[in-house]
Every structure is written in C-alpha cells, then in structure tokens.
Amino acid sequence: MENHEKHLDQDLNIDLDHVWQGIRGEIWGKPLSPMERITRKLVGSAAIARVMMTSPLMYLAWITASVMAIALGLMLTVTSGQPLVPLMAPLLAIAGVTYAYGPGADSAWELSRTMPVSASMLLPIRVAFIFTVSTVFTCIGTFFSATATDITMLWLLPMVALSLLAIAIGRLTNGSALGGVVSGLIWFGIVLEPLRDQLQRPLSQIDMGVAVSGAAIRSLTPIYLLVSVASIAVMMFWRESDLSRKGRLWKW
Amino acid sequence: MEVVNTALNVDLRDVRHSFGRTEVLHHIDMTASTGVTGLLGPNGAGKTTLLRILATVLKPKAGTVSLLGKDARNRHDLREIRRDIGYLPQQFGYYPNFTVFEFVEYFALLKEMDPGMVRPAVVQAIERVGLQSQARTKMKTLSGGMVRRVGIAQAIVNEPALLLLDEPTVGLDPEQRVLFRGLLRDMADHSTVFVSTHLVEDVATACNHVVVMGDGRIVYRGTPDELMTAGNETTDAAGDSAMERGYSAALASGRAVAS
Numbered sequence: 001m002e003n004h005e006k007h008l009d010q011d012l013n014i015d016l017d018h019v020w021q022g023i024r025g026e027i028w029g030k031p032l033s034p035m036e037r038i039t040r041k042l043v044g045s046a047a048i049a050r051v052m053m054t055s056p057l058m059y060l061a062w063i064t065a066s067v068m069a070i071a072l073g074l075m076l077t078v079t080s081g082q083p084l085v086p087l088m089a090p091l092l093a094i095a096g097v098t099y100a101y102g103p104g105a106d107s108a109w110e111l112s113r114t115m116p117v118s119a120s121m122l123l124p125i126r127v128a129f130i131f132t133v134s135t136v137f138t139c140i141g142t143f144f145s146a147t148a149t150d151i152t153m154l155w156l157l158p159m160v161a162l163s164l165l166a167i168a169i170g171r172l173t174n175g176s177a178l179g180g181v182v183s184g185l186i187w188f189g190i191v192l193e194p195l196r197d198q199l200q201r202p203l204s205q206i207d208m209g210v211a212v213s214g215a216a217i218r219s220l221t222p223i224y225l226l227v228s229v230a231s232i233a234v235m236m237f238w239r240e241s242d243l244s245r246k247g248r249l250w251k252w
Numbered sequence: 253m254e255v256v257n258t259a260l261n262v263d264l265r266d267v268r269h270s271f272g273r274t275e276v277l278h279h280i281d282m283t284a285s286t287g288v289t290g291l292l293g294p295n296g297a298g299k300t301t302l303l304r305i306l307a308t309v310l311k312p313k314a315g316t317v318s319l320l321g322k323d324a325r326n327r328h329d330l331r332e333i334r335r336d337i338g339y340l341p342q343q344f345g346y347y348p349n350f351t352v353f354e355f356v357e358y359f360a361l362l363k364e365m366d367p368g369m370v371r372p373a374v375v376q377a378i379e380r381v382g383l384q385s386q387a388r389t390k391m392k393t394l395s396g397g398m399v400r401r402v403g404i405a406q407a408i409v410n411e412p413a414l415l416l417l418d419e420p421t422v423g424l425d426p427e428q429r430v431l432f433r434g435l436l437r438d439m440a441d442h443s444t445v446f447v448s449t450h451l452v453e454d455v456a457t458a459c460n461h462v463v464v465m466g467d468g469r470i471v472y473r474g475t476p477d478e479l480m481t482a483g484n485e486t487t488d489a490a491g492d493s494a495m496e497r498g499y500s501a502a503l504a505s506g507r508a509v510a511s
Contacts, residue, residue, distance in 0.1 A: 018372050021379075025371025028353040028378075028387040046367040050358060054350075107345030111406070114307045115362040116334040 047117045052129045125167060132160055158217065161224035161231075162187060168231035190220065259321065260285055261414055261444035262306065267315030269301055276301050278468045280315070288440045290455035290476070291448040292499055293465035299448040300342050300418055302465070306446060307339040307416050320413055335364055338412035342419055342448075344403040348392035352383055352402050355391055359406040377409040380435055382428065397423040404432070408439065415445040421454055433458040452495045456480070464502045471506025 039049040162183040169179035192199075194216050198206045210216065262284040269277040277298045291299045304310040305317060308324055320336055322329035346355060356377055360370045378387050381401040386394065391402065400423045407415060421429050436458040439445050449455065455462055456476050464472035464479075472479065476495065483491065483498030491497035 021372035021375040024384075024387075025353075025375045028351075028375065029357060029371055030354070040367075046370075047361040047364060050361045054354075054358065108347060110309060110341045110343065110345065111339065111359065112362070113309050114334055114337055114339045115359070116331045116364045117362045 045117070047115075048125060051117075051125055157221065157224050158187065158190070161227045164228050164231035168234035172234060260318075261320050262446075263316075263318040264305075265316045265318075267305065267312045267317060269305065269310065269312045269314075276468050277305075277312070280470060282463070282470065282473075284444050284446070284461070286440065286442065286444055287460035288436050288445040288447060288458055289461040289463055290459035291446060291463050291465060292450075292452065292455060294503070296467075297465040298468040299465055301468075303339075303416050303418050303446060303448055304341075306414070307337060307341075308334060309339075309341075333414075335410070336413040338407035338410060338415040340400075340403045340407045340417045340420055344400065346391050346399060346402065348390065350391050351388050352378060352391065352394070352405075353387045355402060356406045356409055360409045363410045365410055373409050373411075374405075377405040380408065381405045382431060395423075397425060397428060400424060401428065404435070408435075411442075413443055415439055415443050417446065418448045419450070420447060421449060421451060429454070452493065452499055456495050464499060464506070466503045466506040469506060471509070472502035 033053065036049050036053045039052055040046050043049055043052075165186070166179035166183040169182055194210045195206060198210070260283050262282065264280050264282045267277060267280040267282075268275065280302065291302065293299050301310065305312050306319065308319070308330060311325075317324040319333045322333050324330055324333060347358075350358065353374060356374045357370060360374055360377075361367070365373060375384075375387075378384055381404050383398060383401055383405065386398060391399065394402065400420065404417070404420055407417065421432060424432060433454065436445060436447065440460065447454065447459065459476055462472070462474055462476055462479050463470055474482075479498040479502065480494045481498070482501055483489065483494035483496065486497050486501045489497040489500040489504065491500050
C-alpha cells in the first residue's frame, strides 16, 4: 500500500504529505466563517480579517463592558440628565482598550511586536471593530427606547468615526500610535469647542451638557459620517499604494 | 554538522543599548550565517536584550543592525525581515481560550503567510513539536512544557530564515529536549538560529557556534568543541564538565578584561 502511494506520488508529482497536512489542517482548524470570508475580501488581508474576527472572542469582556456602558448611559441620561458619561466614555474607552490590547494585558504583546502586521495597527483595528459591534447592539436597543438613539449619537457614532480615523492615520504612518493620539485630541476639540464661550467661568458654572447635547452631536453627524467614509477611503488608498509598490495590480 | 549557506543573515556593528542610565549592551559586534548559535551567560548578561534586538522588538540606542541582508531601521525592509523571523520570547504569552491550532494559525496569518499555505504549515509545525494529539486542545489546559512547545511551533511555522529562541528548553522533559535538539539541527540546514540557554548540554549537542556573554559584552565566541577544549585546559574554573569549566573560564576572563 505504501509502495503504491509512493508510485502515485512520483507518477503524478503530488506532494502527498502536503495534501495530508492540508486535510488534517481542515479537521483541526475551525471552518472559516462566512463573516471572515467577507471580511477577508473587504480588507484584503487574511491576517487583519482574523484579528477582527477573534478580537471579541479574545476579549469578550469588552462586549460585556460596552453593553454595561450603554445600560449605564441610558440610566444616567434618563434619571439625572448628567452628560458625564457621553463626555468621558470615548476617552475612557480608548484608555481601557489601549490597556487591554497594549503591553498591560495583551499576553502575546511581545510576540505581536515582531509581526509584519504591526502591533500598533492591530490596536485601532480591534477598537474599531469592537465599537462597531457595540453600535450594532445599540441600534438594536433603539427599537426598545428612544433614549438609546441619543446614546448612539452621543457616544458610539463619534467613537466609531474616530476609531476609523485612527486606523487611517495609523496606516498612513505605517503603524504609528499617532492615530490614537490624534483621535483623542479631536474628541477634546469637539467637546471643548461648544464650551468656548463658557471657558472664562469657574468650572462649577460651566454647563458641560452643551458639549454633548443630542443637538450638538447631531449637528456633527454628517462630519462623523464624512470622517468615516474618508478614513475608509484612505485605508483603501493605502492598500493600493502598498500593492502597487510590489508591482501588483489593485483588485477589489 | 555542515554549514551550507555562508550569507550573513545577522550583522551587528557596535550595537549598544541601555535602559535608562543602565547600559545593558556594550559595543556588540557580531555576524552569523546559517547554523545554530548558542548564547550562554548568567542572568543579566544581556542575552535576552540581544535577542529582542534581533527580533526587532527593541531598537538599539546605537549601532547598526542588518538582518537577512536588510537594514532593520528601514520600515519597508523591517516588514520584509519580520516575515522571515521566528521568535520565542522568554516570557511567552498566549491566549488561553485559543486551541493550539488556532494560536499557531493566528500567528502564521500575522506573519503574512500565503493563506492557502497556512493550514498545512500549521499542521507541520505542530507535528514537529509533537503536539498533534493536543492540536484541538485549549491552551489554558496545557502544561508549561506543552505551552513552550506551542511557542516553538509558532516560531517555526513560517520556516523562518532567522529563528530566535529565548530559553526554549525551559519546562521540557528530557525526551522533549532531545526531540527539540533534533529540530534545531534540522533548522540549521537552512536557517540562522540563535538559542539563549543556561544549559551547556543544549549547546554541546545542538549548536555550531557558542557566544558567551557577561555584563553586556561578548566575552567568548567559538565552537562548542573549542569551549570544551578550553575547559579541559583549565584546572581552577568551576564546573562538572569540560564545557562548564570552559564557560566559567570564559566568563572569568571577560570580567578581568572589563575591570
């Protein structure tokens, strides 16, 4: 039998070991989900698609935290009207996610830093993906409460837009953490700009609600959408230039 | 063991590194081509820092690092270099909820391997470290030695031209250690391998070259046989075997030169 296989191997010029390894790989590994297949096609990278698909798996706590934050935000908005949650949530989220995926808690951080797919690129990708998932949850929530729509606008939409911007800058600068810093500063700018007229007053008299009111954020919705679309375009352009550098044709 | 490729895969020139004001590497000059180099030295000698520089985790404070014929400071080159590196850190972190297969596959993808080649390569790497029966086991249920072998599997999955292993035999039982040395000898045919270890027997049986480090400096370089010969010629150095005595003598002479 073994000799027969060897003859087949030689006659057909087939590497049977490789074939069997492929079969074992299909048995040992999970089948590729339809979602991962689509993501691979969209982002054009099997590595980034896997990172996106496994992020919630690795850090289920972040999905839970998002749901909890949404619930808490809903409760505070309904009961007290205090704007602190939507005001601080994006920054807290950036800090928290940075810690979770940075050297602080990512157990494989050192290994990730030796990969051609830069570790500092992985961070904003994961952040954006998790918050996109959170947005979907919140959108589902809007079916049950009108207040949830405000929470979506006040927190999640800006967060997703700024995360995409961070990725775009990260791609342009080839994986620098600059994107995260710029996004954080932009959020500060968005928050501080409506408060410009009040900055002379004592802190206790500043009405922070103006900065993150539904009206203020809604007025910026087109900008958030524009930033999101532009960031995606930049990501696509970056890939195109990267591929063309290798002398390969752009394909979608 | 015959070295077949003489291309300089590692070329370090006057490399220095410090953490704060503490200088941990002093003027390191080193070249290496295909084969296995054992890095020996006491704790704090600078072995891990040197490996982290070779793995492109750390940028040296001074000096030039050329890996696989490319400049590690150049971003585009760095990406190319990283595709061809395998690295097992001393503190090997992992995702406990991943299976062995998923973990190795995850890093194979991050190494930008051809997606169509990934699964057969992952299978081969897992089989080479003898973990085929644990391929679908979650990492959190593995013993320390098995986790170490998963670390070796992810390091070799892309058949790296430069393989860097920081204390790879920690936690391995004697049988696995013997298997691991065989794996190293296989890799030596086509890769430049650096192994940091405290175990002189690993160096004696699997390495073509030995570099002994002390206080951030290279205090000895040669072959395991030469180190053993030096040990045989020494009567006052500490150690049970000739190689251990050679190692102790090399460290002592390095300290004498530094002071």
